[in-house]
Amino acid sequence: MVTRCICMQCKFNQIRPVKLARKKEVIRSGTTVEQMVRAIADLIITGTMQPGERLDEVSLANRFEVSRTPVREALGQLCAIGLVEREPNKSAVVTNVTQQHLASMFEAMAELEGICARLSAERMTVDERRMLESEHKASARLVHRGAQDEYEAHNTEFHTRLYRGAHNDHVFELVTQTRARLAPFRRAQFRLPGRLLRSYEEHDAIVIAVLRADAVNASRAAYAHVATVSDASIVFARDVESA
Amino acid sequence: MVTRCICMQCKFNQIRPVKLARKKEVIRSGTTVEQMVRAIADLIITGTMQPGERLDEVSLANRFEVSRTPVREALGQLCAIGLVEREPNKSAVVTNVTQQHLASMFEAMAELEGICARLSAERMTVDERRMLESEHKASARLVHRGAQDEYEAHNTEFHTRLYRGAHNDHVFELVTQTRARLAPFRRAQFRLPGRLLRSYEEHDAIVIAVLRADAVNASRAAYAHVATVSDASIVFARDVESA
DNA sequence: CTCGAGAATATTGCATACACTTTACGCGGA
DNA sequence: TCCGCGTAAAGTGTATGCAATATTCTCGAG
Numbered sequence: 001m002v003t004r005c006i007c008m009q010c011k012f013n014q015i016r017p018v019k020l021a022r023k024k025e026v027i028r029s030g031t032t033v034e035q036m037v038r039a040i041a042d043l044i045i046t047g048t049m050q051p052g053e054r055l056d057e058v059s060l061a062n063r064f065e066v067s068r069t070p071v072r073e074a075l076g077q078l079c080a081i082g083l084v085e086r087e088p089n090k091s092a093v094v095t096n097v098t099q100q101h102l103a104s105m106f107e108a109m110a111e112l113e114g115i116c117a118r119l120s121a122e123r124m125t126v127d128e129r130r131m132l133e134s135e136h137k138a139s140a141r142l143v144h145r146g147a148q149d150e151y152e153a154h155n156t157e158f159h160t161r162l163y164r165g166a167h168n169d170h171v172f173e174l175v176t177q178t179r180a181r182l183a184p185f186r187r188a189q190f191r192l193p194g195r196l197l198r199s200y201e202e203h204d205a206i207v208i209a210v211l212r213a214d215a216v217n218a219s220r221a222a223y224a225h226v227a228t229v230s231d232a233s234i235v236f237a238r239d240v241e242s243a
Numbered sequence: 244m245v246t247r248c249i250c251m252q253c254k255f256n257q258i259r260p261v262k263l264a265r266k267k268e269v270i271r272s273g274t275t276v277e278q279m280v281r282a283i284a285d286l287i288i289t290g291t292m293q294p295g296e297r298l299d300e301v302s303l304a305n306r307f308e309v310s311r312t313p314v315r316e317a318l319g320q321l322c323a324i325g326l327v328e329r330e331p332n333k334s335a336v337v338t339n340v341t342q343q344h345l346a347s348m349f350e351a352m353a354e355l356e357g358i359c360a361r362l363s364a365e366r367m368t369v370d371e372r373r374m375l376e377s378e379h380k381a382s383a384r385l386v387h388r389g390a391q392d393e394y395e396a397h398n399t400e401f402h403t404r405l406y407r408g409a410h411n412d413h414v415f416e417l418v419t420q421t422r423a424r425l426a427p428f429r430r431a432q433f434r435l436p437g438r439l440l441r442s443y444e445e446h447d448a449i450v451i452a453v454l455r456a457d458a459v460n461a462s463r464a465a466y467a468h469v470a471t472v473s474d475a476s477i478v479f480a481r482d483v484e485s486a
Numbered sequence: 487c488t489c490g491a492g493a494a495t496a497t498t499g500c501a502t503a504c505a506c507t508t509t510a511c512g513c514g515g516a
Numbered sequence: 517t518c519c520g521c522g523t524a525a526a527g528t529g530t531a532t533g534c535a536a537t538a539t540t541c542t543c544g545a546g
Contacts, residue, residue, distance in 0.1 A: 031331050031528095031529070031530095032529075032530070033319065033529085033530095056496095056497075057497070057498070058496090058497070058498095066530080066531090067530060067531045067532070068497095068498090068530095068531085068532090069312070069529080069530055069531065069532090070529080070530065070531095072316065072498085072499085073315065073316055073319045076276065076316045076319055076320050076323075077319050077320060077322070077323040078323075079320070080319075080320040080321075080323035080324055081323050082416070088274045088498085088499080088537090089497085089498055089499075089536080089537045089538060090497090090498080090537090090538075091497075091498080091538095100412070101412050101413065104411040104412040104413040104414065105412075105413040107411055107413070107414070108411060108413040108414045108417060111358050111414070115354050168347040168350055168351060169343070169344050169347040169348075170344065170347040170348040170350070170351040170421065171347065171350070171351045171354070173325070174351060174417050174421070178413065178417070274499070274500090275499075275500070276499085276500090299526095299527075300527075300528070301526085301527070301528095309500080309501090310500060310501045310502070311501085311502090311527095311528090312499085312500055312501065312502090313499080313500065313501095315528085315529085331507090331528085331529085332506085332507050332508060332527080332528055332529075333507095333508075333527090333528080334527075334528080487546105488545105488546090489544105489545090489546085490543100490544095490545090490546100491542105491543095491544090491545100492541100492542090492543095493540105493541085493542080493543100494539100494540080494541070494542090495538100495539080495540070495541085496537105496538080496539070496540080497536105497537080497538070497539085498535105498536085498537070498538080499534105499535090499536080499537090500533100500534090500535085500536100501532100501533085501534085501535100502531100502532085502533080502534100503530100503531080503532080503533095504529100504530090504531085504532100505528105505529085505530085505531100506527105506528085506529080506530100507526105507527080507528075507529095508525105508526085508527075508528085509524100509525080509526070509527085510523100510524080510525070510526080511522100511523085511524075511525085512521105512522095512523085512524095513520105513521090513522090513523100514519105514520095514521090514522105515518105515519090515520090515521105516517100516518085516519080516520100
């Protein structure tokens with residue numbers, strides 16, 4: 001996708017005659033590099049770029065209409081985060097994790113979610129508990145309607161609430177980062193039949209335990225929840241790999 | 244330290260007339276950027292640069308005799324890791340964590356070490372267990388001699404063994420990364436009276452549980468161990484701050 | 487027809503140049 | 517003396533150029 005195609009109509013092949021001059025009129029949110037990091041991360045997380053695919057600097061630079069310098073910095077940061085891999089004098093590549101590493105990430109994720117659920121059960125404020133519950137109940141509707149995309153958004157929101165509820169900044173960072181790296185592999189899980197309902201039921205178990213301040217069961221339920229996501233996703237990943 | 248001093252003898256103020264020309268004869272381990280990341284991280288971790296201190300790009304470039312480009316990339320990566328902070332058009336700054344964030348990192352570290360110890364108890368191979376035990380026993384000598392620096396090296400080694408023993412790549416990454424970020428604050432802990440012996444005893448509890456494959460107690464012991472390090476370090480950090 | 491060596495091309499790594507932003511400095515006025 | 521304000525200096529953000537490395541292509545030998 002990123003590698004050059006032969007077609008001369010393809011915008012990647014067009015030599016852009018216009019000077020790359022950033023005018024101050026251009027309202028920029030943050031620096032170019034930040035934008036690039038977000039943009040490229042999106043490409044990876046949304047699956048527009050598959051693991052193993054090459055991230056060619058000049059193509060990206062043309063695509064986003066910037067010079068190679070910010071692209072390079074962005075790739076460096078994505079590398080530090082772990083979304084891409086680089087070796088000297090070669091193109092950056094979307095991180096291609098082995099089955100084993102994937103499994104280790106899911107296991108770590110389960111541990112981290114377990115911690116978050118446990119700490120949430122112990123530490124969430126009354127407001128946080130109330131919000132968690134109402135948001136969760138609201139998503140029941142989506143399950144009935146089979147609204148996958150909307151449910152997925154709610155799902156993300158739900159987990160974020162758990163992460164925040166732990167009231168630990170660093171744990172929040174770790175779990176968020178791990179989730180980002182798992183995102184490419186988790187993408188299609190809600191396509192599997194019955195996954196939506198099952199996810200809801202598992203959330204239910206977590207919510208009940210958290211509301212009761214039952215740390216042990218909250219932790220267990222969260223761990224188990226990730227474990228089933230893991231199973232679904234690893235199966236999916238294997239299919240993709242063999243395809 | 245990094246900011247310019249007035250003295251014209253200071254090497255930071257010397258205009259370097261020599262061209263920055265990298266000859267191929269120079270044997271380089273990895274790219275310049277990698278070296279820079281390591282070098283700057285070292286400055287921070289070893290405490291040569293204190294939290295809050297400015298990392299001026301040109302000074303660093305002169306100091307390491309490279310251009311600003313690799314310095315910038317390195318700073319970007321260190322920012323992604325969390326060792327430095329940046330905002331647009333300002334110098335990068337060694338991350339200055341609040342008491343609260345520091346506490347959250349130690350708590351996260353305790354959780355992670357607990358996980359590692361638990362998994363190690365369950366998963367370490369016979370060889371790994373043997374090595375853990377013999378290395379641990381060897382360090383007893385250092386405690387008696389009061390050899391702080393050597394003990395610290397052994398201590399690092401000991402914990403790394405636990406992290407590896409968990410047989411989970413991603414957990415290893417997370418715990419290693421967290422340790423790096425805590426390093427600046429943990430530095431002086433072994434200076435505290437009696438800390439050496441106490442550390443050894445705590446390691447002992449972990450080793451015993453791991454060797455017995457007693458996951459629960461291994462986890463507890465590891466958690467408790469970090470908690471005491473945390474106490475010592477937070478006290479130290481507070482002293483530094485108020486000084 | 488396949489394989490491999492070597493040239494041609496593409497791409498990365500770093501240095502440098504320059505525009506824009508922030509900070510430091512100095513000076514006049516209150 | 518102290519406070520603004522304007523200018524100078526320093527510093528960051530990005531584009532571009534060049535050398536070094538990797539990749540692709542070509543063509544001849546087997």
